[in-house]
Amino acid sequence: MLAFILRRALQSIGVMIAVGIIAFTMFRFAGDPVNQMVAIDTTPAQRAEVRASLGLDDPVPVQFARYFINAVQFKFGVSYQFRQPVSALLKERMPATLELATCATVIAMVFGILMGIYSALRKDSFFAKVLQAVSLIGISLPTFLIGILLIYLFAVTLGWLPSFGRGDVVKFGWWTTGLLTISGLKALIMPSVTLGLFQMTLIMRLVRAEMLEVLRTDYIRFARARGLTTRAIHFGHALKNTLVPVITVAGLQFGSVIAFAIITETVFQWPGMGLLFVQAVQNVDIPIMAAYLLVVSVIFVTINLIVDILYTIVDPRLRATINRPA
């Protein structure tokens, strides 16, 4: 088991080096950074001086090694537009995004799994059919449209919820949370629903399809022939088998929730990493873009690792193949 985790961790490092190369090449191919830093009337001599002071005249592999070593220590350089260290900016924005993404994922998982189970077990009921039809809307409507519709309804027309921002936040060291104030919680509702809706409908449809599949298997029929209660069969035997594939999808979806957050954060002016990234793109602020890329891929790789480990906890057959590597 430990060997498996170590092996996967090494693979993750490989992935991170590859992402690092891509992030680094952004600096090389998105124009000369010196041009963007200096004024238009800077002399060539001054430019060369700036170039040398930033180490931009070193050979490319040396520059990459330096970039990577710095990145591992969370030093991502200085933002062109804000004139602040990128790591400080990200640190400031990260809690907002992680809170939003976590909240959206929890909503998506809880309601998605519950509705999925319901529509599998009562697949001929009217409500299950309604859910199935409505879920199509959730899958096909673009996130920004749902966000705008929600704002129109609950913020503009009814005035129940704030249309933008994070509300009041409480500070714990460098972490800020909106979960402890009323206005923070109110501000969190619409963005997390918007962000989680797609995942929720996806998980619901997945759980439904998987559960219907599992309910047809021989071991469920044998469980019924053994006279187990319907409750034990549905929630003990069927649900556990259903959740094996759901774990993968839900895990990977958490990564894409963070990626999708760019749109939701823009619509709701949510002060998270996604909004920072959009501003960075508009201003060709490459250090921020590169750092964002690295942070998001670290999150993706970590989640993947966790999903793989969860898998082996749920499914004993995988544990066997891992302990006896080929």
Place this chain on the structure above:
Amino acid sequence: MSVPVLSVRNLRVEFASRRGALRAIDGVSFDIAKGEVLGVVGESGAGKSVTGLAAIGLIDPPGRISGGEILLSGLRIDNLPPEQMRRIRGKRIAMIFQDPLTSLNPLYRIGDQLVETIRTHLNMNETQARRRAVDLLAEVGIPAPDKRVDAYPHEFSGGMRQRVVIALAIAAEPELIIADEPTTALDVSVQAQIIALIKRLGRDHGTAVMLVTHDMGVIAETSDRVAVMYSGRIAEIGPVRDVVQNPLHPYAKGLMGAIPTLTGDASQRLVQIPGSMPRLSAIPQGCAFNPRCSFAFDRCRVERPEPIAVGAQQVACHLYDPRHSQDHAHVESVA
């Protein structure tokens, strides 16, 4: 004779389809006494498995029992409410399915599956149930049961898994075990062991067994009586020795003729029944076997034969109708 453990009376099972109800079982009647093994043979689709599923109350929509009755030790069970039927399943009637590889939930230890079944039906605490689980595994011949009880299904071979399935089936000492092709998915050397196990359990506990299979060899080895099914009906039923050595129904004759013998002349071809069993949607009028039967005469194409007692056997064939001898002479004189 005491009340039979299972008594099926004129059972009908229908499956709703777009082209109307298809009758999978049409007027099947038989009894199984305590400690008796009834073999049920027939081709695929003859209704063997459906009969077994009907007895344990696991016919799922669009299928339904549309007529007749099923009695368990004299108690009618085909019309019980679902919750009462559930209490009977696993406790008084157990079922073993064909494929041991897929019958066990892969995510739970076999001990947990045993304990769950035991505690559903018997009033035991966790420790008692676990001890019983180990005893059951020992009884079905799993080596080192106290260690294997914590293993997962994938850690067992096919034959061992079928033993675990049998242990699960007998967990609550049922009166009746319905074994639906319990050896079909196993290799031949293991088949004999499983058959011997089922036979021994039936003998030791006085359990009645309904053994569904298409393997005549298995039937001849294990069963006391045998029912030959064709197109949802019983063509012939009787003591296994009589039916195997002296089959009466033309279909049963064909089946027995298709079994190779070690002593027979190797140059002789095995008997083959021409044609195939009709689909449920196209069962011919009269006797369902008439298009394939070389003895068929006019009455077979019109009137459905009812079971006729011939010695210890019951056969659904007009050839054995006492009135037939005259008719038959008449038919022959015309021809």
